[in-house]
Amino acid sequence: MPQGGPKSQTILVVGGGIAGITAAIEAAETGYDVVLLEKSPSLGGRVTKFNRYFPKLCHPTCGLEINYQRIKKNPRVKLMTMCEVTGIAGAKGDYTVSVKRTPRFVNDKCTACGDCKDVSDTAVANAYNYGLDKVKGAYLPHEHAFPMRYVIAPEAIAAGEGDKLKAACKYGAIEPDQKEETFDLNAGAIIWTTGWKPYDAAKLDTYAYNESPDIINNVEMERLAAHDGPTGGKILRPSDNEPAKKVALIQCAGSRDNNHLAYCSRICCLGSLKHAAYVREQYEDAQVDIYYIDIRAHDKLEAFHAKIKNDPQVHFIKSKPGHIKIGEDGRPLVCGERTIDREIYEEPYDLVVLATGMQPSAVKGYKPEVGVMEDEYGFLVPKANGAADGEGIFSAGVASGPLDVSMSVQSATAAALRAIQAVRGS
Amino acid sequence: MTKPAPNTSEKYDLGFANWVYENVNGGDKLGLCMQCGVCSGSCPIGEQMDHGPRKLFMMIRAGMKDEVLSSNTMWNCTSCYRCVVRCPRSVPVTYILQDLAAKSVELGYAKPNENSKFSNSFWWSAKTFGRTDERLVTAKYYFSFGVVEGVKRGLDNLKIAWGMIKTGRMHLTMPHQIKDKAGLKAILAKAAEIEERESKS
Numbered sequence: 114m115p116q117g118g119p120k121s122q123t124i125l126v127v128g129g130g131i132a133g134i135t136a137a138i139e140a141a142e143t144g145y146d147v148v149l150l151e152k153s154p155s156l157g158g159r160v161t162k163f164n165r166y167f168p169k170l171c172h173p174t175c176g177l178e179i180n181y182q183r184i185k186k187n188p189r190v191k192l193m194t195m196c197e198v199t200g201i202a203g204a205k206g207d208y209t210v211s212v213k214r215t216p217r218f219v220n221d222k223c224t225a226c227g228d229c230k231d232v233s234d235t236a237v238a239n240a241y242n243y244g245l246d247k248v249k250g251a252y253l254p255h256e257h258a259f260p261m262r263y264v265i266a267p268e269a270i271a272a273g274e275g276d277k278l279k280a281a282c283k284y285g286a287i288e289p290d291q292k293e294e295t296f297d298l299n300a301g302a303i304i305w306t307t308g309w310k311p312y313d314a315a316k317l318d319t320y321a322y323n324e325s326p327d328i329i330n331n332v333e334m335e336r337l338a339a340h341d342g343p344t345g346g347k348i349l350r351p352s353d354n355e356p357a358k359k360v361a362l363i364q365c366a367g368s369r370d371n372n373h374l375a376y377c378s379r380i381c382c383l384g385s386l387k388h389a390a391y392v393r394e395q396y397e398d399a400q401v402d403i404y405y406i407d408i409r410a411h412d413k414l415e416a417f418h419a420k421i422k423n424d425p426q427v428h429f430i431k432s433k434p435g436h437i438k439i440g441e442d443g444r445p446l447v448c449g450e451r452t453i454d455r456e457i458y459e460e461p462y463d464l465v466v467l468a469t470g471m472q473p474s475a476v477k478g479y480k481p482e483v484g485v486m487e488d489e490y491g492f493l494v495p496k497a498n499g500a501a502d503g504e505g506i507f508s509a510g511v512a513s514g515p516l517d518v519s520m521s522v523q524s525a526t527a528a529a530l531r532a533i534q535a536v537r538g539s
Numbered sequence: 540m541t542k543p544a545p546n547t548s549e550k551y552d553l554g555f556a557n558w559v560y561e562n563v564n565g566g567d568k569l570g571l572c573m574q575c576g577v578c579s580g581s582c583p584i585g586e587q588m589d590h591g592p593r594k595l596f597m598m599i600r601a602g603m604k605d606e607v608l609s610s611n612t613m614w615n616c617t618s619c620y621r622c623v624v625r626c627p628r629s630v631p632v633t634y635i636l637q638d639l640a641a642k643s644v645e646l647g648y649a650k651p652n653e654n655s656k657f658s659n660s661f662w663w664s665a666k667t668f669g670r671t672d673e674r675l676v677t678a679k680y681y682f683s684f685g686v687v688e689g690v691k692r693g694l695d696n697l698k699i700a701w702g703m704i705k706t707g708r709m710h711l712t713m714p715h716q717i718k719d720k721a722g723l724k725a726i727l728a729k730a731a732e733i734e735e736r737e738s739k740s
């Protein structure tokens with residue numbers, strides 16, 4: 114640390130999911146200046162893309178909205194969206210952080226009126242719905258986006274729509290000439306909360322993810338069930354938009370598997386229990402089969418497991434399927450051995466959901482090299498001698514391990530406290 | 540190879556799992572099995588096995604020595620290695636099955652059955668000619684069930700044989716043999732010697 118105490122008392126938080134938001138607010142409300150950097154155009158991370166939260170099945174906006182209010186009210190939090198860190202130099206108390214900003218082409222005068230969207234003729238994959246549908250070249254990330262500001266896709270600019278969009282905006286919010294920028298920030302401590310991405314289901318070649326639109330992953334299932342998803346909240350078979358009434362949920366799709374992710378992702382069992390509830394709420398006559406090795410509903414969440422287990426139309430089949438084939442009628446056939454009675458099965462379904470695990474986002478792209486280190490799976494964990502060596506970089510949320518929302522929030526609060534200690538020089 | 544504890548009167552031999560861990564090729568990896576079912580569910584002929592690898596491994600842990608060593612599971616394994624490729628715990632399923640088959644012969648459990656007879660015929664041809672010859676392997680295999688059964692099986696499969704001859708999959712000429720049969724004999728003798736030495740150590 115530089116002589117005479119830290120030069121900067123600012124805390125930089127990288128990644129604006131539930132963990133980053135929490136760390137930023139906790140530090141700011143304690144009286145510290147915070148810069149919150151987010152790569153995408155809006156905050157909330159993966160949680161915004163859920164239909165509902167386990168275990169109470171409440172809507173994610175309940176939890177997020179109040180946090181957005183706290184950020185809005187607190188002048189100490191400076192939010193920067195569409196920004197990524199490209200380098201860190203210096204030491205605790207005086208880091209220089211290089212940042213790259215991707216253009217949004219929309220400034221803060223935007224009122225989200227949507228006039229630009231009405232004149233755009235480009236269509237781009239909708240990232241909010243994992244590309245399951247399209248949005249216009251001028252779009253609002255989603256209906257609860259924070260900041261509530263439009264984004265112009267680079268595709269629309271490339272298609273020469275810039276001037277037309279600019280003319281359509283009566284608030285002068287559109288700037289088609291924005292370019293990618295790089296700049297430096299000063300911070301005394303850094304909290305890394307870059308979260309996760311679903312393990313790539315296409316790598317599970319025996320599960321035929323790319324061979325049928327009716328084989329999807331668990332984050333896509335969240336969108337299929339959500340009112341602002343591609344089907345308006347109806348759980349329909351993607352191939353023909355017919356109701357998906359016979360549904361297979363495949364646990365540990367790539368998790369606990371030496372050929373893929375060797376660790377238990379900890380939340381996908383609960384995610385699938387939630388998905389069983391989504392299907393059963395929509396269809397009186399639905400059948401849901403959960404294929405599992407063992408159900409891992411940790412601590413207080415066991416009650417949720419017990420509740421779903423009581424539903425006679427949800428079957429728990431103790432078996433990790435060997436493979437999924439496409440039947441002659443085009444329906445996916447789940448094949449394997451039921452381990453309780455050793456029956457070999459080959460069962461057709463309307464929809465198969467692969468419960469893929471959470472893989473740390475940090476496995477790709479820039480990550481800090483001091484303070485934290487990558488464990489064998491790519492999660493950023495404290496270095497054995499990190500804090501002792503006077504380092505001020507900490508990790509939280511799923512960037513630090515496979516956690517649910519409440520555990521992510523706890524770890525974020527803990528990281529905020531460590532960051533405060535670092536910038537105070539205590 | 541030390542023999543497993545000789546308490547055959549008991550249904551469950553609690554020392555059996557340890558004996559497998561120590562004596563069967565790949566057996567030391569059995570502790571990794573999490574009973575997920577991928578091996579048995581992936582096996583192309585899983586339905587023809589009395590137990591399938593997953594259950595067999597559980598029976599080993601339970602100490603069901605007699606049932607394990609007289610199972611048909613290892614004899615029906617075709618060594619396609621699908622289970623090995625897919626096992627999430629990297630258990631060398633095929634190797635374990637292969638060596639369990641060998642152990643069941645050594646310990647006198649394997650009754651002569653379709654699979655062991657075929658295996659013997661195959662090995663006889665390979666050892667004698669340095670190659671496998673369809674006609675000789677098949678004939679030796681059919682007649683290992685006795686003359687009457689041998690003729691019956693031969694006649695039953697005449698159509699297939701004729702089809703194979705027509706498409707050039709089977710020949711009527713002299714069996715192909717390797718040139719250096721003495722060399723092959725020396726290799727096999729050396730292998731037997733090494734196996735003998737290693738099973739003693």
Ligand SMILES: Cc1cc2nc3c(=O)[nH]c(=O)nc-3n(C[C@H](O)[C@H](O)[C@H](O)COP(=O)(O)OP(=O)(O)OC[C@H]3O[C@@H](n4cnc5c(N)ncnc54)[C@H](O)[C@@H]3O)c2cc1C
Nearest residue numbers: 128130131132152158159166167308309384510511517518
């Ligand atoms: C199918 C499924 C269902 C789930 N359901 C539930 C549930 O019902 N209840 C529950 O408690 N948990 C659930 N979880 C777990 C939950 O998703 C996580 O606990 C939560 O998302 C963790 O939040 P986070 O902030 O750590 O990460 P994220 O939500 O991934 O947020 C990370 C943020 O960082 C940003 N970012 C990434 N890289 C960079 C970078 N280089 N620079 C800047 N920003 C970056 C991202 O854009 C994102 O906004 C579920 C998980 C799955 C897979």
Ligand code: SF4
Nearest residue numbers: 365368378379381382
């Ligand atoms: S939480 Fe469940 S589905 Fe996910 S890896 Fe663990 S056991 Fe498998």
Ligand code: SF4
Nearest residue numbers: 572573575576578626
């Ligand atoms: S696939 Fe591997 S872990 Fe699963 S039951 Fe078979 S041997 Fe055990």
